[in-house]
Amino acid sequence: MTQILKREEVVAARGVRITFGAVKALDGADLVIHAGECVGLVGHNGAGKSTIVNVINGGLTPHEGSLTYGGRDERGISAARANGVRCVFQELSLCPNLTVNENARIMHADLKGWNWRSRALSLVKTQLQEIFPGHAIDCDSTIDDLSIAERQMVEIAISFAGTDKKPKLVILDEPTSSLDAGLAAQLMAYIRKFVTEGGSVLLISHILGEILSTSSRIVVMKDGRVVADRAAGDFNTHSLVEAMGNVVREQEFSRKTTRKTGTPALSMPPRRGHGLAFEAHRGELIGLAGLGGHGQTEALLDLYLGRNSNWWPTAAKEIAFVAGDRSLNGTFPLWSILKNLSIASLGQLSSRKMIDDGREQALGESWKKRIEIRTPDMGNRILSLSGGNQQKVLFARALATTASIVLMDDPMRGVDIGTKQEVYEILRSEAASGRTFIWYSTEMDEIRLCDRVYVFREGAIVAELVGEDITEKNVLAASFSEGAAA
Numbered sequence: 001m002t003q004i005l006k007r008e009e010v011v012a013a014r015g016v017r018i019t020f021g022a023v024k025a026l027d028g029a030d031l032v033i034h035a036g037e038c039v040g041l042v043g044h045n046g047a048g049k050s051t052i053v054n055v056i057n058g059g060l061t062p063h064e065g066s067l068t069y070g071g072r073d074e075r076g077i078s079a080a081r082a083n084g085v086r087c088v089f090q091e092l093s094l095c096p097n098l099t100v101n102e103n104a105r106i107m108h109a110d111l112k113g114w115n116w117r118s119r120a121l122s123l124v125k126t127q128l129q130e131i132f133p134g135h136a137i138d139c140d141s142t143i144d145d146l147s148i149a150e151r152q153m154v155e156i157a158i159s160f161a162g163t164d165k166k167p168k169l170v171i172l173d174e175p176t177s178s179l180d181a182g183l184a185a186q187l188m189a190y191i192r193k194f195v196t197e198g199g200s201v202l203l204i205s206h207i208l209g210e211i212l213s214t215s216s217r218i219v220v221m222k223d224g225r226v227v228a229d230r231a232a233g234d235f236n237t238h239s240l241v242e243a244m245g246n247v248v249r250e251q252e253f254s255r256k257t258t259r260k261t262g263t264p265a266l267s268m269p270p271r272r273g274h275g276l277a278f279e280a281h282r283g284e285l286i287g288l289a290g291l292g293g294h295g296q297t298e299a300l301l302d303l304y305l306g307r308n309s310n311w312w313p314t315a316a317k318e319i320a321f322v323a324g325d326r327s328l329n330g331t332f333p334l335w336s337i338l339k340n341l342s343i344a345s346l347g348q349l350s351s352r353k354m355i356d357d358g359r360e361q362a363l364g365e366s367w368k369k370r371i372e373i374r375t376p377d378m379g380n381r382i383l384s385l386s387g388g389n390q391q392k393v394l395f396a397r398a399l400a401t402t403a404s405i406v407l408m409d410d411p412m413r414g415v416d417i418g419t420k421q422e423v424y425e426i427l428r429s430e431a432a433s434g435r436t437f438i439w440y441s442t443e444m445d446e447i448r449l450c451d452r453v454y455v456f457r458e459g460a461i462v463a464e465l466v467g468e469d470i471t472e473k474n475v476l477a478a479s480f481s482e483g484a485a486a
Contacts, residue, residue, distance in 0.1 A: 008035040009071055010169045010200045011056050011085065016065035018051055018224075020384075025051040027224035028065070033169060038191055038201040040215030040232065042208070043244055044416040045388030046374030048224040049204050050090070053171055056080070056202070057087045084168030086159040088175055090204075090387040091327050092151050096144040100124055100154055103143060107158045119163075127161040128153065131190045132183060148325045149178045149292045156187065160194070169200040174387070176207065177413040178324070180292035180442050181472075188214045206388070206416050207443065208237050220244055241417055265436045266303060266319075266405055271295065275460030278303075280405075280438055283431050287450030287470070288440040290479045295459035296440040297324065300407045303438065307405075320344060320398035324409035324440075330394045331382050338364040338378040341393050344401045367396035370426070372419055388415045395423060399430065406430075408439045412446060424449060444472045455479060 010033050018026040026048050033039050033056075043049050054060040055067060058080035067075065069083035086107075094103050101120035105111050111120050125139050137150050146154065152175065159170055172191075176184035184207075191201050191214055205211055211218060211232075218235055220228035220243040228243045235243070264279035271278075278299070280286045288296040300321070307319050323329035332340055342349060342360050349359045364378045371392045375385060382390060391413060398406050412420055427437055427449075441447055453470050455463040455478035463478035465471075 009033070009068070010035055011080075011083070012066075012068045012071075013052060013055055013062070014066050016052065016055055016062045016067070018055065018060060018063055024224050026055070026062075029221065029224060029226050030229075031056070031219060031226065033200050033202060035168065035200055036195060036198050037216040038195045038203055038214055040211035040218040041202055041204045041221065042206070042211055042218065042240065043221035044374075044418055045386050045392070047221040047244075047416075049221055050173065050386050051224075052221070053087065053173060053202070053204070056169075057085055057171060084165075085171070086167040086169070087171040088152075088155050088159050088173060090173040090177065092148075092155050094143045094151055094155055097142060099142050100137075100139045103154070104158050104161070108161070108163055110163050123161050123163065124154065124157055127157040131157055131160065132186050147293050148328075149180070149183065152178045153183065160190075166194075166197075166199060169202065170194070171202040171204075173204045174206065174413065175203070176205065176210065176442075178292070178410070178442065180290075181444060181476075182291060184210065184442075206412075206420075208240055208417065212237065212240070244416070244418070266307075266438070268299070268303060268306070271299065271302075271460045272458075275462055276454070276464055278454060278461060280436050282404075282436055283434050284436055284452065285427060285431050285450045286436070286438045287447045287453040288438065288456060289447050289453050289465075289475045290456035290462075292442060294456040294479075296456050297409050298459070299456070300409055300438065300440060304407055317344075317401065317403050319405045319407060320401045320403035322394050322398045322406065322408040322411040324411065324413060326387075326390055326394055326413075331390055333381075333383050335382060336379050337373065337375055337382050337385065337393055340382045341367060341378075341397050341400065344397050348402060363400055367400055371396050371422065387413075388419070391415050392419060399426065404434070405436045405438070408437065408441075410441055411439075412441065412443065420446075444475070447475065 012032040014030050016026050016029045029048060029052055031052055041049050051060065055062055058075065058077035061075055066073065069079060095106065101117050101124060104120040104124050105116060121139055128135050128137060132153055135153065137153060143151055156175055175187060188210055191203065195201060203211065203215060212235060215232040218230060218232050219226055222245050265282045266280045268278040270276060288299065290296065304319055304321050308317055338360065341364055345363060346355060349355055349363065368378060373392050374389050382393065391411065392415065395411055431437060439450060447453055448470055450470060453465040454461045455465065455475055457479055465474055
């Protein structure tokens with residue numbers, strides 16, 4: 001019975017081709033998902049992962065090839081939902097002005113009747129507790145009042161929930177991009193439980209440890225094609241990165257192990273009247289760590305507003321900011337890729353108060369090559385890019401400025417491992433030239449690259465780690481301990 005269950009096809013896309021003008025988003029891709037398995041889907045930004053997801057969830061109709069649900073040839077979003085397919089997008093799709101239970105009603109149309117609100121609230125509360133035990137989300141809140149991590153948790157819970165029966169397939173596109181390590185571990189544990197009970201998950205993540213530890217099978221995409229499809233046990237990190245077409249760099253960057261003295265480039269007194277003061281010196285790479293939602297983003301905003309007016313633009317900004325929530329605070333969705341990249345550099349691109357188009361084009365082409373923005377034309381709309389490539393544009397926007405300090409709010413969300421390594425090298429090169437980076441990240445691998453790390457708990461800095469003391473064990477110890485450490 002178990003073997004029959006595991007071989008039952010939930011959805012099958014075969015020989016799928018999708019083109020957008022001259023761009024081949026999918027070039028004969030095959031993806032078959034069976035009941036009772038977690039399929040890890042990996043590839044560089046622009047490899048075709050989001051496109052094939054949109055084919056499977058009914059959002060795109062293949063130009064060539066076949067798509068079946070349970071062996072039946074059906075098309076469209078309604079057909080996908082009727083066959084138990086749910087999707088949590090990288091760009092969250094909740095309605096920000098509605099409450100949690102109202103969003104659940106949109107996703108579950110069978111929540112009807114005079115008491116639908118209480119039923120929806122109970123549904124989401126139960127599912128949140130099952131996936132993220134111990135969460136502190138107020139389910140009576142509007143989505144706008146929740147942090148980005150809480151929004152991600154709510155959308156995941158709504159997608160896994162079922163009024164009568166659970167979904168057959170849940171597609172998770174970068175589901176832990178805004179979650180800290182503890183919440184991510186809870187989600188991975190739930191996915192494994194869901195799969196053992198006969199459900200299916202398509203897991204897309206650039207955090208390869210999650211893919212390797214949670215997937216039953218791994219599918220690798222490159223340039224719109226599937227280039228590898230094997231059992232997860234056949235891969236390790238090195239072979240998986242190689243299959244994606246990237247080169248693994250084994251050595252970490254050398255970190256500064258001595259504390260700098262003199263006047264800091266940026267400083268802040270103890271937050272909320274207790275804990276440690278913050279300071280960053282010229283040429284340092286400073287990490288902000290700790291459990292998500294404990295004041296790291298607020299600290300970045302305070303540092304930014306301390307040097308920049310919130311309502312009156314300055315001629316030359318000292319600080320650039322890379323937003324973590326690109327859809328809310330980062331991109332201008334109606335603008336081109338080039339305009340989104342150059343908006344922070346207009347002063348240096350202008351002469352006689354007019355933008356020099358040639359210099360703007362040169363800036364765009366330079367950063368397109370340097371950070372590998374995958375587009376044939378920088379004049380295309382920013383939303384034509386994958387989520388990871390949109391994030392690259394925001395990163396390039398900050399680095400292209402003359403600002404001596406760059407604040408980064410989890411900037412690598414949804415960025416592939418090859419590009420991450422390139423960006424790490426850019427950071428070190430820029431820091432060696434005297435630029436200061438202050439970096440909040442939910443990924444421990446990125447925190448380890450920093451020269452110094454401040455650990456946050458309950459809005460205050462409770463520990464400072466330097467050099468070889470920057471380990472996951474020490475960060476977690478400081479995150480949960482009661483006493484502050486220097």
